[in-house]
Amino acid sequence: GQQVMQIPQYQHVQEGEDFTTYCNSSTTLSNIQWYKQRPGGHPVFLIQLVKSGEVKKQKRLTFQFGEAKKNSSLHITATQTTDVGTYFCAGHGYSGAGSYQLTFGKGTKLSVIP
Amino acid sequence: KAGVTQTPRYLIKTRGQQVTLSCSPISGHRSVSWYQQTPGQGLQFLFEYFSETQRNKGNFPGRFSGRQFSNSRSEMNVSTLELGDSALYLCASSGTSGRNNEQFFGPGTRLTVL
Numbered sequence: 418g419q420q421v422m423q424i425p426q427y428q429h430v431q432e433g434e435d436f437t438t439y440c441n442s443s444t445t446l447s448n449i450q451w452y453k454q455r456p457g458g459h460p461v462f463l464i465q466l467v468k469s470g471e472v473k474k475q476k477r478l479t480f481q482f483g484e485a486k487k488n489s490s491l492h493i494t495a496t497q498t499t500d501v502g503t504y505f506c507a508g509h510g511y512s513g514a515g516s517y518q519l520t521f522g523k524g525t526k527l528s529v530i531p
Numbered sequence: 532k533a534g535v536t537q538t539p540r541y542l543i544k545t546r547g548q549q550v551t552l553s554c555s556p557i558s559g560h561r562s563v564s565w566y567q568q569t570p571g572q573g574l575q576f577l578f579e580y581f582s583e584t585q586r587n588k589g590n591f592p593g594r595f596s597g598r599q600f601s602n603s604r605s606e607m608n609v610s611t612l613e614l615g616d617s618a619l620y621l622c623a624s625s626g627t628s629g630r631n632n633e634q635f636f637g638p639g640t641r642l643t644v645l
Binding site: 523 | 572573576579586587589623633
């Protein structure tokens with residue numbers, strides 16, 4: 418079945434440093450979504466990328482979808498303590514019979530040292 | 532609009548028992564998905580229901596089952612509980628089923644199996 422790998426598993430950064438998490442799928446994806454889960458909270462949708470090579474920005478966050486639609490990245494510029502949490506990628510892949518299944522990566526837990 | 536609600540929030544059971552968890556989606560949302568979240572395995576897809584029909588199923592044993600009612604509320608049942616079933620069970624709703632659906636997560640039910 419479809420697998421989505423995400424690295425690194427953990428990242429500790431000094432406040433103000435940049436952060437990147439990478440996501441790779443074993444199969445071509447229809448789209449990829451990114452979620453953020455704060456400690457003790459639930460995942461919250463950040464963004465969806467659909468087109469090959471797509472790049473989207475949200476303030477200090479930059480999201481990319483690979484040309485082959487099998488990989489993606491999230492880059493945070495100048496991290497702040499409010500960025501703390503676990504970032505998940507989730508890829509929609511075809512699961513047969515006209516259905517698409519969302520498969521989550523295991524997430525990257527970001528810690529920001531003030 | 533009220534968000535996704537899940538009840539109960541916390542549950543303690545013993546091995547061999549069964550449990551039923553409930554999820555009320557955002558008003559107007561017809562798709563409900565269930566996920567199991569554990570520190571080791573991350574977010575794993577259990578199943579998705581849309582208009583009372585199971586659309587997708589993850590790779591979980593038959594002890595895990597679900598259903599959806601005509602008002603889109605959903606329940607999941609786990610029978611013959613095992614220690615490894617201890618996890619955060621998250622429900623997510625979306626407006627449609629398919630590949631461009633942003634998932635809105637509820638706060639989760641924390642299940643502990645003793």
